[in-house]
Amino acid sequence: MADIAFDSLTRWYGESPRRQVLNGVSGHIRGGEFVVVVGRSGSGKSTLLNLLGGLDLPSQGTVRVDGTDIATLKDAELTALRRARMGFVFQAYNLIPTLSVADNLRLPLSLNGLAEGDRIDKWLERVGLSDRADAWPDTLSGGEQQRVAIARALIHDPAFIFADEPTGNLDLENAERIVGLLDGLCREAGRTLIMVTHAHEVVGLADQLLTIRDGRLVEADAGTSTGATP
Numbered sequence: 001m002a003d004i005a006f007d008s009l010t011r012w013y014g015e016s017p018r019r020q021v022l023n024g025v026s027g028h029i030r031g032g033e034f035v036v037v038v039g040r041s042g043s044g045k046s047t048l049l050n051l052l053g054g055l056d057l058p059s060q061g062t063v064r065v066d067g068t069d070i071a072t073l074k075d076a077e078l079t080a081l082r083r084a085r086m087g088f089v090f091q092a093y094n095l096i097p098t099l100s101v102a103d104n105l106r107l108p109l110s111l112n113g114l115a116e117g118d119r120i121d122k123w124l125e126r127v128g129l130s131d132r133a134d135a136w137p138d139t140l141s142g143g144e145q146q147r148v149a150i151a152r153a154l155i156h157d158p159a160f161i162f163a164d165e166p167t168g169n170l171d172l173e174n175a176e177r178i179v180g181l182l183d184g185l186c187r188e189a190g191r192t193l194i195m196v197t198h199a200h201e202v203v204g205l206a207d208q209l210l211t212i213r214d215g216r217l218v219e220a221d222a223g224t225s226t227g228a229t230p
């Protein structure tokens with residue numbers, strides 16, 4: 001089952017002085033959960049997300065994805081795990097500007113050797129962009145670009161979605177739509193969604209809330225959002 005267990009995660013940057021960003025963070029994310037990560041600016045939220053998604057490795061501690069300690073994987077194995085099992089959504093959308101919308105969606109399919117079939121049409125429809133398949137990313141609004149990014153993150157049917165402040169550049173209306181899309185598209189397929197956000201409204205949707213303060217976890221339960229001040 002698609003779960004992530006993390007134990008005593010510590011991440012520091014540099015030596016003398018060593019800058020300690022995460023300091024012994026442990027927890028467990030069950031398959032299908034919507035996990036929201038909150039905390040002040042600079043508290044280590046993106047650092048934690050990057051460690052859980054295998055984009056970065058801890059200075060100490062372990063991340064187990066489906067029971068496998070990802071630090072034991074060779075680079076190519078970790079890349080293959082990320083590519084097949086994970087999808088990423090970032091604040092800045094990160095679409096490839098020289099590829100059309102449809103070609104941006106084609107990329108994860110070809111990287112994973114998956115048949116295209118009607119997947120591109122289907123996913124464009126699901127994010128409400130059926131008429132923009134041939135558009136260049138920079139001709140789309142921010143909200144539209146983020147919807148393309150969501151389709152790109154999901155089109156290869158990953159078990160885990162990592163979203164780092166996906167609504168950070170959007171107005172409230174677009175932000176609500178993006179969060180609703182991510183939540184709905186993950187829940188309907190039992191996907192695990194891990195989202196870093198400053199948006200308080202999102203906390204109420206979470207199955208599990210991770211609040212980071214001074215590099216440590218101060219709250220690990222949904223429903224008790226007292227620790228959620230950014």
Ligand SMILES: Nc1ncnc2c1ncn2[C@@H]1O[C@H](COP(=O)(O)OP(=O)(O)OP(=O)(O)O)[C@@H](O)[C@H]1O
Nearest residue numbers: 013014019021039040041042043044045046047048
């Ligand atoms: N590559 C790096 N080298 C040195 N310091 C880093 C590096 N990456 C992050 N940091 C530091 O680690 C701390 C935590 O950064 P991180 O991006 O995880 O915070 P955050 O909680 O996501 O912040 P924000 O809400 O502002 O995005 C910051 O003080 C940052 O400057």
